[in-house]
Amino acid sequence: MDESKASEASGAGDTGLADLPARPLRADARRNRDRLVAAAASAFGTEGVDTSLEAIARSAGVGIGTLYRHFPTREALIEVVYCREVEALVAAAEDLSCTQPADEALAQWMQRFVDYIAAKRGMGESLKILFVSKSPLFAEKSGLIPLALKGLVDRAVAAGAIRADADSGDVLHALSSVYAAASGPDWRERSRRLVRLLMDGLRYGAPARP
Incomplete structure (x- = not known):
């Protein structure tokens, strides 16, 4: 990424225009x-x-x-794409919670997380620039995914659908490991298999269902 673009992205909020109301x-x-x-x-x-x-x-x-x-700028487009991906993942958690049993909602959401990671890998270096530039939009969205996952995990624990000691922070740590997996044409399918194994582990030892 060329330095002039990074500088343009990081200085975008210094003109005072960001404080003006956006025209519809x-x-x-x-x-x-x-x-x-x-x-x-x-x-x-x-x-x-x-x-x-x-x-x-x-x-x-x-x-x-x-x-x-x-x-x-390219960075302006990347920032909006990133926020769109986060918002879609958070909305999916809400939708699945309303339409699926607790463990299925969690399982399906974790598969969608793989698609989110695929997009994030594609934007990797530019996301680092946005992080360093302290983009307010980037900062605002970054905490939404842990909260969405916590809601899904807590609901599944309360339903007795996954093991009682499941912790959403641990689950997110395991899920995020697919980001660093070696690239290749089968990356997405390998990641999906890993997520299925993780879900099997969460179900193992869950209280018996009535």
């Missing part, structure tokens, strides 16, 4: 922005953060000028 986007502009974020999330997850911005714009069905109007 028109419906068509909102759709374009959403398509760009979705296309970037897919590209970063499969090809990495250095994927061509022109290719992202083409995939979203817009011109490169439209991309830069919404995201003046």
Whole structure:
């Protein structure tokens, strides 16, 4: 990542413009922005953060000028993609808790965590820059995933669906290990197998169900 881009990203909040109320986007502009974020999330997850911005714009069905109007730097786009991934994972925890038995909600959410990690791996170096720059949006979102997982684990423990000594911090530590696993064409499937084994371990020794 070139230093001028890192400096631009880290200094973005120094102009005072961040304190002004954001002007609402028109419906068509909102759709374009959403398509760009979705296309970037897919590209970063499969090809990495250095994927061509022109290719992202083409995939979203817009011109490169439209991309830069919404995201003046690559880091600005990466930050929004990261926040989108976090929000989707947190929303999934809520949805699964309402629709699935406690252990199934946890199991399915942990599989979705693999997809989140895939996107995060693709954005790795740029996420480090955002962390160092103390981006307020990045800081705001970073604590949401542990809270979402804690809710799922606590619910499964209370239901007797997983072992009583399960700790959400330990589970998150185990889940996060897939981030550092060696890359390869089978990375995602190996990670999913690991998560299934982790879930089997959580179910082992759970109180008998009525």
